[in-house]
Structure formats: structure tokens, C-alpha cells
Amino acid sequence: MFSPKRKSSNLDTTHVEASKKPKITPDEDADEDSPAPEIPFPDPNAAPDSLIDHKAALAYWSATEPTVTGVLGGFPQVSRVDLQGSSNFLAKLRRSSKHLPPGKKLRRAVDCGAGIGRITDGLLSRVAEVVDIVEPVQSFTDAIKGKPGVGEIYNVGLEAWHPDREGLGPYDLIWNQWCLGQLTDAQLVQYLQRLPKVLSEGGWIVVKENMSNHSLGEDVFDEEDSSVTRTDAKFRRLFGESGLKLVSTELQTGMPKGLYPVRAYALQPR
Ligand SMILES: C[S@@+](CC[C@H](N)C(=O)[O-])C[C@H]1O[C@@H](n2cnc3c(N)ncnc32)[C@H](O)[C@@H]1O
Numbered sequence: 331m332f333s334p335k336r337k338s339s340n341l342d343t344t345h346v347e348a349s350k351k352p353k354i355t356p357d358e359d360a361d362e363d364s365p366a367p368e369i370p371f372p373d374p375n376a377a378p379d380s381l382i383d384h385k386a387a388l389a390y391w392s393a394t395e396p397t398v399t400g401v402l403g404g405f406p407q408v409s410r411v412d413l414q415g416s417s418n419f420l421a422k423l424r425r426s427s428k429h430l431p432p433g434k435k436l437r438r439a440v441d442c443g444a445g446i447g448r449i450t451d452g453l454l455s456r457v458a459e460v461v462d463i464v465e466p467v468q469s470f471t472d473a474i475k476g477k478p479g480v481g482e483i484y485n486v487g488l489e490a491w492h493p494d495r496e497g498l499g500p501y502d503l504i505w506n507q508w509c510l511g512q513l514t515d516a517q518l519v520q521y522l523q524r525l526p527k528v529l530s531e532g533g534w535i536v537v538k539e540n541m542s543n544h545s546l547g548e549d550v551f552d553e554e555d556s557s558v559t560r561t562d563a564k565f566r567r568l569f570g571e572s573g574l575k576l577v578s579t580e581l582q583t584g585m586p587k588g589l590y591p592v593r594a595y596a597l598q599p600r
Pocket residue numbers: 332333334384387388391401402403442443444445446447448449464465466467470486487488489506507508509512513
């Protein structure tokens with residue numbers, strides 16, 4: 331799954347390949363001269379993000395219990411250290427900011443791919459007056475509705491969220507964590523390109539995600555929740571293609587051994 335996850339489970343491609351292969355039943359009546367049937371195998375050379383299937387992802391997440399354990403893929407103990415790291419990262423950004431220095435709450439933030447609002451509860455609603463939520467799974471957002479400081483709730487995937495048309499921004503902070511792997515590379519670039527229009531002056535787009543450390547430097551597709559885990563190099567390339575500049579980045583420290591490394595990036599329009 332795309333939440334904190336074990337490195338080994340993602341690099342064991344033999345298991346994934348085996349379970350993905352549809353069985354071909356030999357057709358005894360088949361005419362030898364008839365054209366070979368089309369085999370609906372995924373192309374083994376296909377780009378990992380081309381395997382993303384939003385329906386399958388939604389089915390997976392909709393069947394997941396609306397708890398921290400559920401959204402963090404069975405690693406709830408990671409939440410505390412993650413939120414502390416995020417809080418420190420944001421505090422440093424604000425200390426070096428002309429427009430949004432410490433001492434006053436941010437006006438509006440948005441928690442993207444918010445799940446049950448773990449980050450809204452543990453960080454964003456403490457630092458912002460209002461936090462909007464974007465999350466496609468309604469059973470998750472039912473857990474957030476009506477909480478103090480929570481504003482608009484958009485039950486859509488980020489690929490279909492157009493805050494420039496329907497949003498209540500501008501946002502001082504647009505937080506994206508453990509969810510961007512649900513988007514293809516092209517969808518991610520298009521999504522990031524929409525954000526500067528709803529970002530306030532000096533505001534930040536934060537991306538905090540698992541990093542693929544595949545031995546050949548490749549992104550890794552995860553069949554379980556139909557997501558990709560990207561490399562650091564891929565993220566930086568896509569940020570560049572989106573017209574964003576990297577203002578700060580940090581590796582999350584204190585994560586349990588055996589999980590993917592987690593990196594936070596703060597971005598602003600170029
Ligand atoms: C690993 S959970 C992370 C939740 C939250 N960001 C956190 O860190 O607690 C991944 C979340 O992405 C959501 N998701 C699935 N497809 C998505 C999409 N296309 N756009 C945005 N979020 C999506 C899932 O429903 C789930 O809530």
C-alpha cells in the first residue's frame with residue numbers, strides 16, 4: 331500500500347507478477363490458422379504509473395477501516411514521528427518567510443488526499459484557521475465532518491479537483507502526503523500546475539511521500555492500492571515540469587527500519 335510501507339514487500343516483484351498474470355485456458359477447438367488471441371497481460375515494460383487504475387484504488391481505500399491504522403497501512407506508530415517532523419519542517423519554512431512568518435495562524439490550508447484527517451487533526455488545524463479537505467472516500471471524510479476548523483470537504487480525487495474553479499482558496503499551505511502515488515505522472519503534473527492560481531503570496535505546496543529506492547532507480551507499482559512509489563529524481567523532474575521551484579526538502583528522521591524513506595518537499599511557483 332502507499333502509506334508507510336516495507337521496502338521488501340515492494341521490491342518482491344515475483345509475487346506481484348505471479349498474481350497479476352491472468353491464466354490462459356488453451357482453447358481446444360481453436361483453428362490453427364486463426365489469429366492468435368489478444369493476451370490481456372500488462373506490458374512488462376509499461377511505465378509503472380500506466381498501471382494505475384483509479385477504480386481499483388478507490389475499491390481498496392473504500393474497504394479500509396477509517397482509522398489511523400487503516401490509512402497508515404498497519405503502521406499507526408509512525409504517525410507521531412511523522413507529525414512531529416512535519417511540524418518542524420513547517421516551522422522552519424515560516425521562520426525564513428517574509429510573507430507568512432511565525433506568530434500568527436495561517437488563514438487557510440488544504441489537506442489533499444486527507445484520509446480521515448490525521449494530518450488536519452495533528453498539525454494543520456493547529457496552524458491554520460480553516461482547513462479544507464480533498465479526499466475521494468466518503469467514509470473517511472465522514473470522520474472529519476464538523477470538526478472545529480474544518481472548512482470545505484471535496485469528495486474527489488486530486489486528478490479531478492479544480493480549486494481554481496470551485497475552491498475557496500487562496501491557500502497559504504497545500505499539504506499532499508502519502509497520496510500523490512495515486513496519480514499518474516501526467517495527472518500529477520497537471521494537478522501541480524493548477525495550484526499556483528490558488529496559492530497565496532509566499533504560500534507553500536508541501537509534498538511528503540515515500541521514496542522508491544529500487545536498485546535500478548525505478549518507480550515501483552503497488553498492485554494492492556494501485557499506486558506508484560516514485561524516486562526522488564522523478565519527483566524533482568515532475569516538479570520542474572510543473573513550473574514549481576523547490577525551496578526546501580528534508581528526509582523524515584526516526585522512521586522504523588525496513589520502511590521506505592520518506593521525504594518532504596516545499597514548493598513555490600517559479
Ligand atoms: C495512505 S492514505 C494517506 C492519508 C493521509 N494523507 C495521511 O497521511 O494520513 C492515502 C489516501 O489517498 C486517498 N486517495 C486515493 N486515491 C486518491 C486520489 N486519486 N486523489 C487523492 N487521494 C486519493 C485514499 O483514499 C487515502 O485516504
